[in-house]
Amino acid sequence: MAHFVIVGAGQAGAALAAKLRSAGFDGDITLIGEEPSPPYQRPPLSKAYLLGEMEEERLWLRGADFYAENRITLRLGQPVTGIDPVARHVTLGSETLQYDELALTTGSVPRRLPATIGGDLDGVYTVRTLADVDAMRAQFQPGRHVVIIGGGYIGLEAAAVAAKLGLKVSVVEMAPRILQRVAAPETSDHFRALHRAHGVDILEGVGLDRLLGEGRVSAARLTDGRDLQADFVIAGVGILPATALAELAGCALDNGIRTDEFGRTSVPHIWSAGDCASFPHGEGRLRLESVGNAIDQAEAVAANMLGANQPYLAKPWFWSDQYDCKLQIAGLNTGYDRIVTRGPTGAAVSFWYFRGTTLLAVDAMNDPRAYMVGKRLIEMGRSPDPALVADTTADLKGLLK
Incomplete structure (x- = not known):
């Protein structure tokens, strides 16, 4: 057998x-x-x-x-x-x-912080496995200070949890903006504002020089010379x-x-x-x-x-939950040259990525309808009129006809 x-x-x-x-x-x-x-x-x-x-x-x-x-x-x-x-x-x-x-x-x-800059100190964590999260859960106590290295989705999700639990949170991102590798400036702006509204300190354009501490991390020294006191550190660097x-x-x-x-x-x-x-x-x-x-x-x-001999055709989609904001992403935004914004309508807003007249991807925040319509359009290889996308009075489902 x-x-x-x-x-x-x-x-x-x-x-x-x-x-x-x-x-x-x-x-x-x-x-x-x-x-x-x-x-x-x-x-x-x-x-x-x-x-x-x-x-x-x-x-x-x-x-x-x-x-x-x-x-x-x-x-x-x-x-x-x-x-x-x-x-x-x-x-x-x-x-x-x-x-x-x-x-x-x-x-x-997960990428880990090098031991040469203090990545092997106690109190430095990654977020990938059940054991990783079990090891750090006891650290999430109100009033403690967590420094999160990396402003990607994992780092921002951890920051949202920490802020909701009453911790002081600092996010350190060496790129000019959070989410720079994966999202448009408009999406970065949305989540920066969301986190700052919840008291998170977002530090962009500055990197980690090294972690300080004797045996256990006590501070993070940044490349601009600042020291951030840290009860613990989360590395969200990919x-x-x-x-x-x-x-x-x-x-x-x-x-x-x-x-x-x-x-x-x-x-x-x-x-x-x-x-x-x-x-x-x-x-x-x-x-x-x-x-x-x-x-x-x-x-x-x-x-x-089992012998099907059928090529795999990817249909990319992703999501992230932060506070009361659900981000849903359809498609791949590589090579975009234009962003069309739909909304905001209440808490809902979406950013549509185009290359020329071709729809590549959609970032939808608390807007499942925009996500579903965008996903369908991308999978069908169809691109809507950007003016209709931006017109919040236009029926999104009409774009599928």
Whole structure:
């Protein structure tokens, strides 16, 4: 009987295993994760879970009985230490597992602050795993001061939670503006104003020189010479694709594990999906860090492992929750040269990214209708008249006709 092994028990790994079974695969499936918890949602970690509004079991993607009922063997808390692509086996400690097909859904790892600037001091945290958040939860006490390094979505979500819990919050972003890598100035302006309205100190255009402290962090020295007192520090400086196992197996890398349009790596019988995978997109390549891509790509790869031979066509979408603001993003804004603003109408506003007359992406704040219409238009390859987008008296759904 065929044995399919999946290394990486996150969103992509869980989706791939479930899809294999629902698509009719009757062989053995083993899902291996280095964390001790069953596959769980990561987005709520920096939101509801950190706030104490969600218990761990509610993070789980599936109930414990799902895996048993679907004959999916979970090997948790067992990191894979080796892959032999010739013998087709993976190594877990002193044990080897044979595979017929192997999928790498190893996800990503957070960038850490270097030890040379104090990144190894106690009281310095990242936000990626359940263990990361469990380790820092006790620090979130009213009146304490947290310094967050990095003004991307993870850093801003952590800042929102800390502010809601009554902490003093400073966000340090070395770029000229928060969200510069991922969003237009209009979106940056919206969230800067939102955070400052909640008492968060947003420091832009200044970097971290080093962290200070004897054993435990006590302050952050900035590149302009200022020292910020810090009871603890959160590093939100991005993530990197987890490619160590793929490299060990001889898989080609290209900003992640390089795959073809079907999810195959350069090594026979090894596939990849999720945050760690780089795949063809348009005239270039793309690696997406999102729940939507993890699920969609994993399901496409599962079907291709069973012979579907269907290229994966990404439909990017993302979201972020901060305070009472829900940001929903459709599309990819790379290469935009114009922003069209719709609103604000009450708390709702949306920013539409165009390149020439072509709609690329939409950032919608508390505006699910704008998000859904924009997403549909992008997926259909249609671009609306920018004047109609900006006209709040015009019916958005009419743009789909």
